[in-house]
Amino acid sequence: MRRKVRIVPLMAVMLAALALGVVAPGEEGDPGWMRTPDVVYVGTPYDVVSIMLRMARVGKDDVVYDLGCGDGRMPVLAAQKYGCRAVGYDIDPVRIRESRENVAKYGVGSLVKIIQEDIFKVDLAEATVLPIYLLPEMNRKLLPQLEKLKPGARIVCHDYGLDGIVPDETRTVTSNEDNASHTLMLYTTPLRRQ
Ligand SMILES: C[S@@+](CC[C@H](N)C(=O)[O-])C[C@H]1O[C@@H](n2cnc3c(N)ncnc32)[C@H](O)[C@@H]1O
Numbered sequence: 001m002r003r004k005v006r007i008v009p010l011m012a013v014m015l016a017a018l019a020l021g022v023v024a025p026g027e028e029g030d031p032g033w034m035r036t037p038d039v040v041y042v043g044t045p046y047d048v049v050s051i052m053l054r055m056a057r058v059g060k061d062d063v064v065y066d067l068g069c070g071d072g073r074m075p076v077l078a079a080q081k082y083g084c085r086a087v088g089y090d091i092d093p094v095r096i097r098e099s100r101e102n103v104a105k106y107g108v109g110s111l112v113k114i115i116q117e118d119i120f121k122v123d124l125a126e127a128t129v130l131p132i133y134l135l136p137e138m139n140r141k142l143l144p145q146l147e148k149l150k151p152g153a154r155i156v157c158h159d160y161g162l163d164g165i166v167p168d169e170t171r172t173v174t175s176n177e178d179n180a181s182h183t184l185m186l187y188t189t190p191l192r193r194q
Helices: 009-020 046-055 073-082 093-105 134-149
Strands: 065-069 085-090 114-115 129-132 154-158 170-176 179-190
Touching: 009 179, 046 073, 046 129, 046 154, 046 179, 065 073, 073 085, 073 093, 073 114, 085 093, 093 114, 129 134
Parallel strands: 065 085, 065 129, 085 114, 129 154
Antiparallel strands: 154 179, 170 179
16 A cells, blocks of 8 residues: 655755755765755744644753754743753754854843754753654654653654654644644654554
């Protein structure tokens, strides 16, 4: 039986960017921060970010990691709303600049760090919450890192889940910002294989 693939906004934008030659797929062995991003930037609407953080039951003792942080809205909102520490990683220098500007604009510099790094090289040992908005193959490649998270860590995936892992909860919400529906999947470590 053929699997039905639902084309949601991030995948549609990525396919268009590849067709136009705006991005090239990242190559294995590229030197870290110098390589092309594996996915173009599309921000999660703010109201959806809020729901993702609520689903993860973020508290002030959590450490939120956003792997591919775009303009930094996830770590900034987490620090603002919950007073927790947060780290945003991105490979694209433009996104790093925007994120740092947002950290300064919202006055959360004592809680949020923005780091230019390839997410596949990040040590996740201290992370307790990960809101994730990446393509399915990136989630697959991240899985070995996610499986090493400490017990009780929460991962909330936007639109693309973790293949072969059973979510604790799946929710579809409609954003007031883009009037589109967004599927959110919550996972808790240790991850449960299907
Ligand atoms: C779809 S956007 C999500 C942005 C943000 N997390 C949000 O939901 O609003 C994905 C981000 O991942 C970044 N990215 C792509 N490949 C990466 C890599 N290998 N390492 C770090 N960042 C990467 C892109 O530059 C982009 O900003």
